[in-house]
Amino acid sequence: MRSRQFSRKEFLGIGAGAAAGFALAGSGMGTFLTRQAAAATLSAYSVPLPVPPVLRGATQSLNIEQMYHRFHGGMPPSRVWGYNDGVKKSGGYLGPTIEVQKNTTTTVNFTNNLPDTHLLPVTTELVPDGTDVPRILTHLHGGFVSGANDGNPYATETLFFKGNKQTAVYPPQPRATTLWYHDHAMGMTRLNVYAGLAGFFVVRDTNDTGREPNPIGIPGGKYEVPIVIQDKTFGADGRLFYSEDATWMPEFFGETPVVNGAVQPYLTVEPRMYRFRFLNGSQSRFYHLQLEGGCPSTRSAPRAACSTYRCGRTGSCSCPPRGPT
Numbered sequence: 001m002r003s004r005q006f007s008r009k010e011f012l013g014i015g016a017g018a019a020a021g022f023a024l025a026g027s028g029m030g031t032f033l034t035r036q037a038a039a040a041t042l043s044a045y046s047v048p049l050p051v052p053p054v055l056r057g058a059t060q061s062l063n064i065e066q067m068y069h070r071f072h073g074g075m076p077p078s079r080v081w082g083y084n085d086g087v088k089k090s091g092g093y094l095g096p097t098i099e100v101q102k103n104t105t106t107t108v109n110f111t112n113n114l115p116d117t118h119l120l121p122v123t124t125e126l127v128p129d130g131t132d133v134p135r136i137l138t139h140l141h142g143g144f145v146s147g148a149n150d151g152n153p154y155a156t157e158t159l160f161f162k163g164n165k166q167t168a169v170y171p172p173q174p175r176a177t178t179l180w181y182h183d184h185a186m187g188m189t190r191l192n193v194y195a196g197l198a199g200f201f202v203v204r205d206t207n208d209t210g211r212e213p214n215p216i217g218i219p220g221g222k223y224e225v226p227i228v229i230q231d232k233t234f235g236a237d238g239r240l241f242y243s244e245d246a247t248w249m250p251e252f253f254g255e256t257p258v259v260n261g262a263v264q265p266y267l268t269v270e271p272r273m274y275r276f277r278f279l280n281g282s283q284s285r286f287y288h289l290q291l292e293g294g295c296p297s298t299r300s301a302p303r304a305a306c307s308t309y310r311c312g313r314t315g316s317c318s319c320p321p322r323g324p325t
Contacts, residue, residue: 045266072263076238081195093261095199121246126187139184153186176208251284
């Protein structure tokens with residue numbers, strides 16, 4: 001997949017006129033090629049960037065459900081899995097951003113409302129009970145959590161099947177940071193995350209408040225945008241395609257990058273500073289986000305804004321994979 005370079009002006013949306021559109025995807029996303037169908041042309045930058053809703057509070061309850069989601073207006077709807085709190089729906093794919101305060105305890109209840117049949121082929125040899133029945137085990141990636149609440153399949157023997165509820169108590173986190181939660185069921189992690197079971201978990205403090213103004217002068221509110229990049233392969237009918245059969249694959253590389261669950265979306269921005277939180281939610285793929293003139297975060301934004309990706313001396317920004325394999 002070729003990379004596309006964006007100027008600093010295009011990235012930040014700073015222009016002489018009114019608001020500009022920021023292209024969030026690399027070249028090649030205007031066309032999706034699948035193993036199941038001939039190439040079909042998708043219009044570029046016709047889909048607005050989905051932004052997950054934000055949940056705040058010491059206790060949250062999320063239902064894990066199967067639903068239909070349209071990754072692009074030119075594609076049929078796809079069956080996906082996602083987290084839904086019943087009030088602020090996740091939009092049909094991925095989960096809402098859970099936002100907590102530093103040094104506070106958070107409890108999240110995850111209820112399995114998935115169907116009896118998995119969305120994707122399951123390698124039953126990797127599953128402890130040898131079946132392909134969907135189950136969940138949510139993990140807080142990067143958090144300081146006890147073994148019983150971590151969602152580590154080696155530390156948590158309980159299997160949360162349909163109708164079961166997993167209650168995770170996350171202890172106070174020591175600093176403001178970007179974490180993410182995703183499913184980690186033994187033998188099904190890669191499939192459950194690919195189906196859509198992932199979301200941001202953001203820790204705030206008195207400096208990184210998420211609002212404007214704040215003590216460190218960084219963008220907040222609608223000017224702070226979470227961006228999760230993943231790669232998918234789609235069938236002719238819009239379905240998510242992972243493999244022809246249940247044979248285990250050590251790596252997966254999808255043919256179509258998606259951003260926040262959309263193919264080549266656009267973001268209409270104002271002529272001002274923005275903060276982007278990048279998450280590589282792919283299983284195996286690395287992304288090198290090229291920015292002409294160097295990284296805005298190293299040249300314009302406060303140092304705290306660089307915590308979500310790494311910038312090199314040549315001006316390239318590298319987003320290493322953090323997805324489960």
